[in-house]
Amino acid sequence: MTLKIIPRPVIAIAGLACETSTFSPARTVSRDFHPRRGAEIIEKYKFLQEGTPLANAACWEGALIGHALPGGIVVRRDFEQLASEIMTRLHQIVAATPIDGLWFDIHGAMCVEGLDDAEAELLRRIRTVVGPDVVVSSSMDLHGNVSRTLAHGTDLITCFRMAPHEDAMETKERACQNLVDILTAPTRTGKPRKPYKAWVPIPILLPGEQTSTRMEPAKSLYDLVPVVEAIPEILDAGIWVGYAWADEPRNHAVVMVTGWDKATVMNQAKRLAAQFWKYREDFHFVAPAGSxxxxxxxxxxxxxxxxxxxxxxxxxxxxxxxxxxxxxxxxxxxxxxxxxxxxxxxxxxxxxxxxxxxxxxxxxxxxxxxxxxxxxxxxxxxxxxxxxxxxxxxxxxxxxxxxxxxxxxxxxxxxxxxxxxxxxxxxxxxxxxxxxxxxxxxxxxxxxxxxxxxxxxxxxxxxTPGGVDQDLPRLGHHRIHRPMWPFDKSLSELPEPTPELIPPSDESL
Structure with a gap:
């Protein structure tokens, strides 16, 4: 059998990032995102600059990215303005050269007026421009939210493994490297082979101050991620704590595992989720706390x-x-x-x-x-x-x-x-x-x-009081799925998390 290789793939870059509290009266507008366009995006990321292995392996085309300081809900017209510019720039890139992949550079906890799943909606629109076959790799904050829709919309997905986020750039580079590896791997048809994904929603919603990887049990939990990733059939593994200060149905913890063997992917996702669930009563504040x-x-x-x-x-x-x-x-x-x-x-x-x-x-x-x-x-x-x-x-x-x-x-x-x-x-x-x-x-x-x-x-x-109050119950969540730990502590026998297998779009490649 003759295997075909994609000649130096073309990869576009786009995304909007903002960690958003729905309990804050603040509003986030377009200028808060400090948008970067075209070559400005490459300038931001040293691992994509000329002479680096990733720069040599692919042609990177910046559309638009924006990273806002965490804040209040994003004003809808400002989101639409930035999203529209992303679409326009992607159209221009695609018109000039067919693209093979897209790095979706997001946080994962952006709330927009009138939208419950802003990142998934943005990706849906992006797909209308780049098409369903383009391989999308998402990099996220572990305090982001991975809805079922977002899990299905991405082909590769990864998140930070440290809180505080000392591995932010390492994670973004990993997302790009995983994408390049898939796009440059030889296949029978010359089209990239997409991996299996296992998505596991976990009914836990905790603040980052109780889940820092500096301390147990989060330290041991996240130490399992590279162990799982080292398994030959596994491409990547991630644990999302989720974002506690937004009142949306997608807000809860998630485990995702991607890889080439569906049984291994499912088993390892179940392994990580079960360990998270086992630890649920052991999470405490990262330091002595009080008024x-x-x-x-x-x-x-x-x-x-x-x-x-x-x-x-x-x-x-x-x-x-x-x-x-x-x-x-x-x-x-x-x-x-x-x-x-x-x-x-x-x-x-x-x-x-x-x-x-x-x-x-x-x-x-x-x-x-x-x-x-x-x-x-x-x-x-x-x-x-x-x-x-x-x-x-x-x-x-x-x-x-x-x-x-x-x-x-x-x-x-x-x-x-x-x-x-x-x-x-x-x-x-x-x-x-x-x-x-x-x-x-x-x-x-x-x-x-x-x-x-x-x-x-x-x-x-x-x-102290504010839009990101650590006392979650007094904030008044009413749209998250229930039961949810620790909101429903009396329900000690909640059902264990169950993985959902998401097969690649074409298993014949």
Whole structure:
């Protein structure tokens, strides 16, 4: 038998990514996605740049990708604008040269006004342009959601295996490598052979702060993924925790396994799902947790410095609006931070466009009174007014645009023009703040990102209010499938997850 090989395949790139809380009053618009087009996409990913193995193996054609900071629901007209441009650019690519594959670069938890399964809908539209035979490889966040429709629409699918997501680029590269491997493998017909897929919905919905791979049982659970992937008949395996702060029917955990032997694919999917299900009662918060008052009391009494506290309910990298003021109001009332007590604290951060204008006009060293916060989320608390000294100002940040620090007693409050996450030491140092020398650092975040985790002598998870509240039952989900763990803890004997086999579109190749 003569085997045929596709000469250097052509692969298009498209996708939109935004982790979206339906419990936040914020809205995400097109500019928030910072769209990249054509060669700009290749510039973003070093593993696709000239001279790399993947660049040599295929011809990569960028359509459009957009990655927004997690936030509120995507405005429908803005989604339609970006989706329409993706279609137009794909039409142009296909008209110039037939394409063999498509890398679908997404997150998996994007919610759009009037759509329940935005990524699947976007892929459906893409298929109308590229056709059913083009091999689609999706890369996702493990906090994304894989609906049955999305599982059927993709040919290859993979997700992060670490939380925090230190393997994000590795995962995207793996999705591209898997795609190239399939497109360049010799086949009898010269058309690429597509794998079997097993999709397993699991009735568990947990926040990332209870499923970090730094700790058990998630660590052991995710350690199984490369073990399964190493089996010769298996191409890829993934475990999606799902996204807890959106109220949609697709929101739940999922296991997917792809490979060449359907029995092996089904058995290994069942193996991973059964292990996830077995661990369901063992997931706990990644750090000691409590109210903000409890966290502050513990931090002030501790000798460990710096002591970090996560203001988790308004975490902008989970979808929070970033401008809930309740925690800052509580901090301003603490006597430990009033006057020169010797305790220094950094708070990151609160949006306040008008406050920024006042601080810029007054200049560094000036004493000002400003009001900030609660312009988007005023459900949990109102705006906060502060009087302090302008400590520093910085222009040009991608997300915040302008940042300024207001010193109120021993509390250093970072004020931003637009919301911004603070994950890196340089985020603080650029503002003349040195978290390693502070006593306490309060950050709007969930689990600490690597740099913060490494510098924290100790830390606690503050169970604060907001659009990404860690207390899921009090948010009021009513559209997720029930029963669902941990919402239905009394139902201890829920049926075990069962894999669904999704065969390739043409098993004869």
């Amino acid at each position: 903000l008052a409890k966290c502050l009391d513990t931090a002030f009494a501790s000798s460990k410095r710096p002591f970090f506290i996560s203001d988790s309910g308004d975490n902008p990298t989970a979808g929070g609006s970033g401008d809930v003021t309740s925690s800052l109001i509580e901090l301003l009332a603490r006597r430990e931070l009033q006057g020169k007590t010797g305790i220094t604290m950094i708070y990151a951060s609160i949006p306040g466009p008008e406050a920024i204008d006042v601080m810029i006009q007054a200049g560094i060293g000036a004493t000002v009174t400003v009001t900030a916060g609660a312009q988007v989320d005023n459900i949990h608390s109102g705006p906060v007014t502060m009087t302090g000294i302008v400590f520093s100002i910085k222009h040009g940040d991608l997300n915040a645009e302008v940042e300024a620090v207001l010193q109120v007693g021993q509390l250093f409050v970072i004020v931003t023009k637009r919301r911004k996450p603070y994950h890196h030491e340089s985020d603080f140092v650029d503002l003349r703040l040195y978290p390693r020398q502070a006593d306490v650092v309060v950050v709007k975040i969930g689990y600490l990102e690597p740099e913060l985790f490494d510098m924290a002598a100790d830390w606690m998870l503050g169970l």
